[in-house]
Amino acid sequence: MSTEMQEMHIDIGLVNTIVARSSLSFIDGEKGILEYVGYDIDDLARQSTFEETTYLLWYCHLPSRSELADFTAKIRSNYDLSEAMWDMIVSLPRDASPMHALRTLTSALSLEDPAADDPSEEANARKSLFMLAKMPALIAGFDRHRKGLDLVRPDLDAPLAESFLYMLTGEKPTERMARAMDICLILHADHGFNASTFASLVTISTLSDMYSAVTTAIGTLKGPLHGGANQGVMLMLDEISTIDEVEPYVLQKFANKERIMGFGHRVYKAYDPRATYLKTFAEGIAQDTGNNELFAKSQRIEEVMDREVGAKGIYPNVDFYSATTYFSLGIDLDLFTPLFAMSRVSGWTAHCLEYLRENRLIRPRCDYVGPHEQTYVSISQR
Ligand code: CMC
DSSP: OOHHHHSSOOOOOOOOTOOOOOEEEEEEEETTTEEEEEEEEEHHHHHHHHHHHHHHHHHHHHHOHHHHHHHHHHHHHSSOOOOOHHHHHHOOOOSSSHHHHHHHHHHHHGGGGGTOOOOHHHHHHHHHHHHHHHHHHHHHHHHHHHHHOOOOOOTTTTHHHHHHHHHHHSSSSHHHHHHHHHHHHHHHHHOSSOHHHHHHHHHHHHOHHHHHHHHHHHHHTTTTTTTTTTHHHHHHHHHOGGGGGGHHHHHHHHHTOOOTTBBBOSSSSOOHHHHHHHHHHHHHHHHTOOOHHHHHHHHHHHHHHHHHHGTOOOOHHHHHHHHHHHHTTTTTTTGHHHHHHHHHHHHHHHHHHHHHTTOOOOOOOOOOOOOOOOOOGGGGOO
């Protein structure tokens, strides 16, 4: 090993490595605190909107009324897709997974942007807004296509969350449903250098482009240890028929050394503050929509987990109660992770915009443990 390499340390999984400075989200994993630009997540979930939260993440201050009105108008004017994009949606195989479809369609947005490779901050901000505004139509459009339903155009007068539910169902959602969706979007908008955000930073640090960075992030979010966990939670709740089955189910998972989806976190060793808020919200929406049994099963899982592994700091994470909330909203389970992407695009792009201001290529090393000085034997003699 070279002297230079000897001075480095190995940190598998980057558990103890700080990669860069950021002013966007602050997480105290011991106390269970999450702030976006200094604002507590609970205050934002209670009082803000997804559009305002996105503005906060992109511009690092809360907007004035006119700034918010202007920003919202810009987002809404970008909701709709080009005819070519709608055609592309209906050309996709109906049995494709929505996350594969979303990754492909987001990447395809770059094809109709003549400034896709413009590296200026202004162009990158425009591209961020373009992707954020169009993602609801990509997700809802693909869902309707795969179900053989007519596509529904966005509601240009509605907030993003409401317009999404309208495109998905073809009906104007109730105020409570639209607010539930909006809150989920706020809670998932950013979370430090999580795996998908870091992946987007690796891409943007090569001075590639924003579409590539977001496409990379979507592919990374998809994994069951990251954004794919909310779908895993719902599959688990589906497998457990009654409350009495919860305890043996969880204990069997432990016996098989399997993980319980929606529990544990790399950073939080206390209750995930997003889950605290979502739990209360999930209970209300489950009651409204006749899904009390589902909520009761979730609560029982939490009780058993707390007894078994609470002392190790394994608590529900954001995905646990968002699964109950999305299910109660009538959303198909394989759309849960695309919804996470629809929200997190605000955080991915915010971090890319921030990182580019002091860009440094992200290029870690590996500790080579393979052989040396091997003798090459030509193919004819092997
Ligand atoms: N169920 C059972 N045991 C668990 C779980 C779980 N969900 N999570 C962690 N553990 C145990 C794990 O077995 C290990 O035990 P031991 O020390 O006895 O071997 C210990 O806790 C530490 O686990 P780890 O994998 O070293 O911790 P990590 O920081 O690498 O993992 C995690 C974090 C999120 C990958 C993990 O908790 C997990 O797999 N959770 C389930 C998947 C999940 O819900 N993911 C969503 C994360 S939140 C949304 C997001 O940000 O994407």
